[in-house]
Amino acid sequence: MTDPEAAEPAWSVTAHRATSPDGVDTVHVVVVGAIDPNNAPELRAVWTAAVRPRVPQCLELDLTGVVFCGSHGVRSLVEAADACEAAGITMRVIASPPVRRVAAITHLADVLHIED
Template sequence: MTGTPFSVTTRTTGAGSVVTVAGELDVATAPRLRAGVEGLTLGAGQVLVLDLGGVTFCDSSGISALIAAHNVAEAAGAGVALAAVPDRLGRTFGLIGLGDFFPTYPNAEDALRD
């Protein structure tokens, strides 16, 4: 299967970190997301924003990596938010009971402002 190459990029702001994920988030790539998030320095009161606008596919391993990111942020006393969640992934969250687990925003800037 060909498509968008998987990537995880991070930028740090005064409000926290934005992790932008692109491509297929699956069993082969989820460990890269986990490693990227675990390497972040988050402070109490900051927010970890996971920008998913470029995600073309997400399996259960990817969802597990997102939950792990939530746990990393929570352990640091930081919040977590999802930005630009693709419709298909948003529906999946609703179906598996995670619809209200992550605050979601149309883009990373809105998530950082809130």
């Protein structure tokens, strides 16, 4: 019998734009579940749409709900970092332990701007 509490969380990705109290125009993207080949394109589409047509000052990726990040997820995150750098957008990643582990193994923690 499967323990429902041990079940992997359902995949979801949402984005919203807000201005912080210090006036920074920020797009917040919240991801829950596993980033795998099936949904990495959706993640890419969400962050791409979130920074267009009006470019924010900051793109914040909240990955605290991510339980797995495969190579397709890493690729999407690196593409986000590259796009932000090219557009002059500050990128911040708030990562779960699985994302931190992948970033450490791939030596991409600095590239992905993972917050402590």
